[in-house]
Amino acid sequence: MLAGRYIYALVLPGFVFFAIFKFLPMWGVLIAFQNYNPFAGISGSEWVGMQHFSNLIQDEHFYILLRNTLVINLMNLCFFFPVPIFLTLMLNEVRHEWFKKINQSIVYLPHFLSWVVVASMTFFMLSVDVGFVNKLLVYLGLDTISFLSEPQYFWGLLTIQNIWKETGWGTVIFLAAVAGVDTQRYEAAVVDGAGRLRQIWHITLPAIRPTIVILLILRLGHMADVGFEQVLLMMNPLVNNVADVFDTYVYYRGIQQGEISLGTAVGLFKGVIGLVLVLCSNYVVKKMGHEGIY
Known part of the structure; x- marks a missing residue:
């Protein structure tokens, strides 16, 4: 009984946090169904x-917003989501602990940089005037490329930024899952003559598969969300057609133009899409024989 009290005491701060900052503010979704007046409340x-x-649905920009949001998230899902898994498998194969820790620290560092810094670094790398990539192209006798003002490069740039910034941090959960694998399984595999690739395929990957499935479901729940800071800092008038997403729409219409109710409606719309995707993906995963999130 006493141990149970300690557990409840540990849970209490988290419960209070979610109650104050997550559940109580849900009262505000009523604004989406009103012409909200801050003075009237x-x-x-x-x-x-x-x-x-x-x-929102009848807005001429709605389908552009939907297309951009889904494409950016699909590119992250296809190209960014698998990278932490591959990096985890690679780090797990490093036998020198000091070398492994150094590499882990290096790949973690970009996560702690703000998007302002990342966007500035991208500008100094790829801009036509001062970017060293274009300076290198000129030195080689090639034409400069407008990476930051050509729409066809925008989605790829966002994906590359996400990979560089968040891959290391994404390995934390996968490395924790790998750490829980019984080392005797690897020893038994070596006795049976299994090489490193077979050990990865038959031991490491099955061990982290439940984690991969859960993170994939949660990722699908954010398919209507795009990093607002990243997009806002990288967009410019020349790429607006491929850069405008629901988050920037809320910023321009909901905050700058004072349409608070419309901004709230967009947020609720995104939440409903995320909920539907989580429920559907969880159902499919369970039908395939895996454990879902509930």
Whole structure:
């Protein structure tokens, strides 16, 4: 009984945090169904039902926002999501602990840089005027490339930035899963004559498969979310057609133009999409014989 009290005491701060910052603010979703007036408050604002959702879907930019958001997330899902898994497998094969720790520290560092720094680094690397990549192209007698102002490069740049910045941090969970594998299984595999690749395929990957599945489901739940800071810092008038996403739409319409109700409606719309994707992907995963998130 006493041990149970300690467990509840450990859980209490997390529960209080979610109650205050996650559950209580959900009262604000009512704004999405009103013409919200900050002076009248939620209780005194006019109720308009689904009008803002209708306006969102009928907006001429809606399908552009939806396309850009989904494409950016699909590229991250296809190219960024697998990279931490491969990096984890590579780090797990390093036998010198000091070398492994040094590499882990190096790949973790970009995660702690702000997107302002990352965007600035990208500018100094790829801009036509001062970017050393274009200076190298000129030195080699080639034409410069407008990486930052050509729409066809924008989605790829965002994906590469995510890979560079977040891959190391993404390995933390996978390395924790690998650390839980019984070393006797590797020893038995060596006795049976299995090489390193077979050990990875038959021991390491099955050990982290539940973690991969859970993170994949959670990732699908964020398919309507794009890193706002990253996109805002990288976009410019020449790439707006491929850069505008729901998050920037909320910023320009909801904050700059004061359409608070519309911004709230977009947020709720994104939340519903995420919930549906999580439920559907969890159902499919369970049908395939894997454990889901619930």
